[in-house]
Amino acid sequence: MNIGFIGLGVMGRPMAEHLIDAGHQLNLSRVKDVSGYLVTKGGKAIDSAKVVAETSDIIILMLPDTPDVDAVLFGENGVASGLSAGKLVIDMSSISPVATKHFAARIEALDCDYLDAPVSGGEVGARAASLTIMVGGMERAFERAKPLFEKMGKNITLVGGVGDGQTTKVANQIIVGLTIEAVSEALLFSKRAGADPAKVRQALMGGFAASRILEVLGERMVKETFDPGFRMRLHRKDMTLAVDAARALDIALPNTAATQQLMNAAVASGDGDRDHSALIKTLERLCGGAR
Incomplete structure (x- = not known):
C-alpha cells in the first residue's frame, strides 16, 4: 500500500x-x-x-x-x-x-x-x-x-x-497508572520496613500480586533505571484525559485523580522525561527522601 x-x-x-x-x-x-x-x-x-x-x-x-x-x-x-x-x-x-x-x-x-x-x-x-x-x-x-x-x-x-478505541486506551492507562502507583507504594514500604525490595518483588512475582507492571517496571524501580520506555509526562497526559472525561460523565474516579496529581508532582520535580516507573521517586520525596 x-x-x-x-x-x-x-x-x-x-x-x-x-x-x-x-x-x-x-x-x-x-x-x-x-x-x-x-x-x-x-x-x-x-x-x-x-x-x-x-x-x-x-x-x-x-x-x-x-x-x-x-x-x-x-x-x-x-x-x-x-x-x-x-x-x-x-x-x-x-x-x-x-x-x-x-x-x-x-x-x-x-x-x-x-x-x-x-x-x-x-x-x-x-x-x-x-x-x-x-x-x-x-x-x-x-x-x-x-x-x-x-x-x-x-x-x-x-x-x-x-472514539471507542480512545476510550479503551484511557481505561488501559487508568489500570497501568494505578498499578504503577501501587507497586511503588509496595516497594517503598518494603524498603522502609528493612526488607530487600528486589527479593520482595521476586517473592510477589509468584503470587496473586504478579503483573507485567511488577515484573517490568518493578525491576526498573528496584534498579533505579528510569530511561524512558514511556515518559512520565505522556502518561500524565493520559491520566488527565481520564480525569477530564470523568468530569464530563459525572462519575468519580478518586484514585485516578490522586495518581494524576502524583504524576503532576513528578513532572514538576523534573521527572517528566523519565520513565513512568519513576513515580516511586515522587513517593520517596513525600516520605522525606531515600534512606
Whole structure:
C-alpha cells in the first residue's frame, strides 16, 4: 500500500519501519536526523502533511496529544486539505475520545474513512511489533487497515465505533497508572520496613500480586533505571484525559485523580522525561527522601 506516516517519535519510528520492511511505500512527514534512516530504507520524505495526504491512500498519525492531531489534520497545509474521496485516516495517537469523534466527523464529511487506533506496549512493543491496538470505527475501514495493524501489533481488537478505541486506551492507562502507583507504594514500604525490595518483588512475582507492571517496571524501580520506555509526562497526559472525561460523565474516579496529581508532582520535580516507573521517586520525596 501507499501509506503516509506522520509522527516519527519513539513509538512512530519502529512502527513505520515495520511497514517499510513489509514492502509498503511510506510517505513520511517530519523526518529529522533521528528518523533519517527510514528514508535510507526506502521511505520518502515529504514537506507537508497536505502533500502526504495527496500522495497516500492511507494516512497514519502517531502524535503526542490532542492539539497536535488537530493541528496536523486541520491546520495550514494539514491532512484534510490534501484528502480526496475514498482515503483512510488512522489516528494511532492517544488523545481525547470526545475530540476524536469531532475529528472523525470532519474527515468523514470529506467522503473519507476514519479510525482511532491507539496502542499499548510502549517502545518495547513498538520495536517488537507486539503492540496491543484498540480500534474504533467502521468495520469496512478496520478490515482495510488490519493488514497494516498486523505488521505493528499482535492483539488487535475492533472495540466499537469511532472514539471507542480512545476510550479503551484511557481505561488501559487508568489500570497501568494505578498499578504503577501501587507497586511503588509496595516497594517503598518494603524498603522502609528493612526488607530487600528486589527479593520482595521476586517473592510477589509468584503470587496473586504478579503483573507485567511488577515484573517490568518493578525491576526498573528496584534498579533505579528510569530511561524512558514511556515518559512520565505522556502518561500524565493520559491520566488527565481520564480525569477530564470523568468530569464530563459525572462519575468519580478518586484514585485516578490522586495518581494524576502524583504524576503532576513528578513532572514538576523534573521527572517528566523519565520513565513512568519513576513515580516511586515522587513517593520517596513525600516520605522525606531515600534512606
